[in-house]
Amino acid sequence: MTQLRTVQVLGGGSAGSSSHVRSLASGLVARGVRVTVCAPAELDRLYDYLGAGAHFVPLPRLGDPATVTALRNACIGADVVHAHGLQASVRATLALSAPSCGASSGGLGPGGTGLGGSGFGRPGSGGGRTPLVTTWHSRNHLDGARGGVQRLLERRTVRAASVVLGTSSELVDRARRRGARDARLAPVTVPAARGPVCLHDGKARAELGAVDRPLLMAVGALERGRGYGTLLDAARSWRDLDPQPLLVIAGEGRERAALQRRITAERLSVRLIGRRDDVAELLAAADVAVLPSRREARSLLAQEALRLGVPLVATAVGGVPELVGDAAELVPYGDSVALARAVRGLLEDADRRMDLAAAGRVQAGTWPTEDQTIAHVLSVYDELAGRR
Structure with missing residues (x-):
């Protein structure tokens, strides 16, 4: 039997999609599949796709015409190409529509969007073309002209x-509204932290400066739409608590300087600690995890918090309610009063925190395992490869 070959394509590479591709690559290689990962070079340094047994092809920056050429060459001979996220899907669609893949080529339009030609073919519609699978890991929300371009893409x-x-x-519903011929639910379970993680670890709390006061933890890129402005509003209302909780935010992004200016000006008990590779350990040390985002699908923070038994307060957006069930306190996006009240309520009610911790572990047990996630994706590949 011919060995199956798949190409995994990443664009910007969010933490969720990048971790999923690392898990997928390792699991597929272990099952005898040849895997090539095509992504920006920095992602291999962070996630070590080569260490998972995959071949790695670095892609040029977004908008560089050489990207499509590099990806087209990498896809030659593949049985299935799997793109993760919108940027990656645009690149993969253009690459598979190029002449060497059996269709006319369309150039990159303004900003590298692929709007400038006929390059958006139907790779999976027959004629021996390589089937394309695309995974939507999250939903971005853009307004105005940029939102229109996003919907078109x-x-x-x-x-x-x-x-x-x-x-x-x-x-899945959104993809169907956009015209997907075959859209399926495929919950992605990101691997749990390796090795034992100690809850309320004293060393981690000491490092963060929360030995004798409550520790709140948020994780995610410091970008618009992540709800950090609302979170700082809530932090301002916690100043009357004794002891005053410390809010720690792990992540980097364009909004860091603006957030730090506000923290300093308002003397908020908030620390920005940048990107960390020990998030699980820091999260396990927290009394409450907070997820204030505007858009989420299967949040990494929510998954880690529930697995670890850390009480979670999150916005009731996107796939969050489906993910957490009754195992978290849910609040509306942008409502600092509701967010502050939910966190305060948990800090003042140890029994409720214990109940949520137990419920979180139960809820996490209902999610597919890493092996089940890999097996499901492989079944899709086998189905598509068998049609050719």
């Missing part, structure tokens, strides 16, 4: 895909 890429996998029911 979504329509064109899902119609070019043989199968669209959505990590939440909301994303």
Whole structure:
């Protein structure tokens, strides 16, 4: 039997999609599949796809015409190409529509969007073309002209895909509205932290400066839409608590300077600690985890918090309610009063924290395992490869 070969494509590479591809590559290689990962070079340094047994092809920056050429060459001979996220799907669709892949080529339009030609073919529609699978890991929200471009790209890429996998029911419904011929729910379970993790670890709390006071933890890129402005509003209202809790935010992004200016000006008990590779250990040391985002599908923070038994307060957006069930306190996005009240309530009620901790572990037990996630994706590949 011929060995199956798949190409995994990443664009910007969020933490969730990048971790999933690392897990997928390792699991597929262990099952005898040849895997090539095509992604920006920095992602291999962070996630070590080569260490997972995959071949790695670095892609040029977004918008560089050489990207499509590099990806087209990497896809020659592949049985299935799997793109993760919208940027990656645009690149993969253009690459598979190029002449060497059996269709006319369309150039990159303004900003590298692929709008400038006929390059958005239907790779999975027959004629021996390589099937394209695309996974929607999350939903970005853009307004105005940029939002219109995003919707157009979504329509064109899902119609070019043989199968669209959505990590939440909301994303599956969205793909179908955009015209996907075959959209399926495929919850992605990111691997749990390796090795034992100590809850309320005194060393971690001492490092963060929360030995004798409550520790709140948020994790994620410091970007608009992540709800950090609302979170700082809530932090301002916690100043009357004794002892005053410390809010620690792990992550980097364009909003860091603005957030730090506000923290300093308002003398908020908040620390920005940058990107960390020990998030599980820091999260395990927290009394409460906070997820204030505007858009989420299968949040990494929510998964880690529930697995570890750390009480979670999160916004009731996207796939969060489906992911956490009754095992978290849910609040509306942008409502600092509700967010502050939910956190305060947990800090003042140890029994409720214990109940949520237990419920979180139970809820986490309902999610597919890493092996089940890999097996499901492989079944999709086998199905598509068998059609050719």
